[in-house]
Amino acid sequence: MSPAAALESEIFRFYAATILGLLVLAGLVLLIVRWRARAAADHAWRAYLGWLVIVPAVLGAIFLGRLATIALLTLVALAGFKEFARATGLYRDWLMTSVVYAGIVAIGIVCAVDDPTLLTPGWYGLFVALPAFVIAAILMVPIVRNRATGQLQLMALAIVGFVYIGWMFGHLTFLVNARNAYGYLLFLVFAVALNDVAAFTFGRLFGRRPLRSSISPHKTWEGACGALAVSMVLPWALWFSLPDFTPRELILTGLIVGIGGQLGDLSISVIKRDIGIKDTGALLRGHGGILDRIDSLIYTAPLFFHMAGYFHDMQ
């Protein structure tokens, strides 16, 4: 991955053009809607302003290359964990939080360095083994402090924080090392975002039956099914960006994005509902926090990664 390779890659050019085109189109539509009915489109407009930041940042990082992408995604994971720590109260324990921050930075480093024996980019063996080391460090914190009261909750929160936000999301980062990095990364990010938008749109238009009433009152079966339908079709439409995939893998990809996207959304809702908060943060106006934005990616990235890795030699 490099600026020259990005410009040469048909896949990058296609996705960049499509995503930027959609952004401009959505902006025009929203401007018209806003002009006709100001208040109704206010929320959508703020969400759109958020996209105006996210899209250039992600496309820009992927364009710049492997290290820029790793840096951006690591920063996103750090910010996501920070939100998680602030929401759960874990942030008051600076040592526990520092261990997880260090673990997330380690994920980024492991994605960036070469495998010492195979000499391929990205140290895959350590990447997969890292949770064992980070969890070992987390378990050490109460021992070093000689303290037991309340420590199980802190350790559990730190482990969930690292495995869920650091490591599971880290699979997206590790995709930069795939031979078809542009295709995998851009397809996944685009498909998951589209799945979210589809769920929202179908839910708004046809939503009647609540999907999980005690977790997220606004999500509906109609929205989820509509999103699944879109996500099942999308891999076929974008087959050229996953050139080594067979129909079997396209179906699996559709299922992972279509179902995993919803589950990721719901799993953040479970956490938020249990804590009793509405948004995980206020970093992206109109999107809630970073975690509210990347929840579906956290869930789908490792599933997609290991599915692709099972059927294909990624490097």
Add this chain to the structure above:
Amino acid sequence: MDAWEYSPAEDLDLSLVERLRRFPREPDMFVYGVRVACAALMRLWLRLYHRLGVHGLEHLPPRGPYVIVANHASHLDAACIVSALRLSMVHRVFPAAAQDYFFVNLPRLALAAVAINALPFNRELNVRQSISLCRHLLDNEAAGNVLILFPEGSRSTNGVVGPFKPGVGLLVAGTDLPVVPCHVHGAGAAWPKGRWWPRPGRVSLHLGPPRTYAHLPRGRANCEAIAGDLRQAVVALGATAANADVADGQGETA
């Protein structure tokens, strides 16, 4: 099994700027990191550019809570006092800063809330509320916070220590909180009000023995008496500072 008790950050749904504006601020590791870096740079700057000298450190109580009361002639004052204390205390030292000046726009807010760890003091409308904010900070024995107050309320422009406002008396009357008088010498000449950038003048800091006012119950007359007493102590330190300066100057010319 009982449900876990979470304690989300109180400022969870606020943006970064709004978070910096509120007080007390929630702990934030990134802010702490930036603050330590700023404090280290500030120390280096003051030592090299202003040849900061600190006298009477032995008068400081071994640990907080306590109050440092100083004259105010320059933006350098708070930086000098913070730099005189141990670097490890940087998150527990709170210089009171004018809310209407420092907590208005982003650059000043970043400087005050991140670099200096300032407490927003509303000197115009809500002095009592600000005083109770200070008291809340100092009531926490375990935290051992240190409050830096400039009871003149504004930077003096003529080199004379102005009258002290009685609010400082309200804070310490009838308590055994140690109050350390402090005179910052030379800061007003190095970076006076209205100048863009400091001149490389020598700055020195003189600390006096701590005082307590447990014997004076809260009341208007007592508050004013305490303010007067503290001003006198600061002015006296200023006189010794000026003498030391003269002696220093003679030493240099000789």
